[in-house]
Amino acid sequence: MTRRGPIDAYLLELERSLRVGGHRRRRIVAEVEDHLRSATDGLRVEDGGLEEAELTAIARFGDPGDMAARFNRQWRVHTRFSAAAVLAGAAVVFFTVQTLMEAMVPPAPWPDGGAPAAVSWQSGLAQGCVLAAALLGLLALAGRRWSKGAAGLGLVALALAAAFVSHYDVERAALVAGSPSGLELASVIVLRAAAVGTAGVVLVRRLPIPGRLLPG
């Protein structure tokens, strides 16, 4: 049976107290474990007893709650800026793709002076979603614990904007002569989806998730 000593209990408490993402959490716990076991090895050479050496190493290292709090404070600020930056990055790609497409294939005017109501509402909704994404980006920047959630919702808003704009573009291409070809439209739709999708993956996998614990 594997021995579970004071160091194992310490690491478990540290891991539970950390409010940083999985990647960073695993790194912190691994570093602390290496430190405590190295210190224990050194103390055992001097005194001999394993349990006592582990307790001394822990006492020298400091309280797990204090240690976690230091990391939590540090990464909260980091998360705030990173979450807002991820959302801003996705928005920049989104609008760059849009601008490039309009520069390469200037939009032809709608016949009879304007888009039919059955199509134009999608454009309005897309604009609303972009506005919501911008506001959520500001909230992510201003926030603390909710910054990542706000950036995530901002990405959802941006994804909805991409869906509405893409649908609008496809319907427009079917109704208006001189619109982008199917291949051009497909490329733009894929690029928009890739921008939002990549930002989502970065947000979930690379940035800390407040309150999320590793299994076991």
Added chain:
Amino acid sequence: MDRIRGHLDLLVLSVLADGEAHGYVLIEELRRRSAGAFDLPEGTVYPALHRLEEAGLLGSSWSADGGRRRRIYRLTRRGRAALKREREAWNAFARAVDVVLGSAS
């Protein structure tokens, strides 16, 4: 001990200027060089190491040693420049304090 905390970044950079090290060795070296005067809670050094790495002053990588994974830290070029700058600032400050204290005695 609070006095050390304000200068912990400089002390960490200074120790790593002599070669790469993992956290435990770095803390032992800090204690040895200060003849035990810098006996701060060892856990306080790790957030500093992570912060300095995020600032681009340190680099780090995993290495395996006797079946144990350990994170090895090293000074980057920016870290070396920061250390030079901070060391000069500290020396100027220390000289000024010495002069003031000396004149008071």
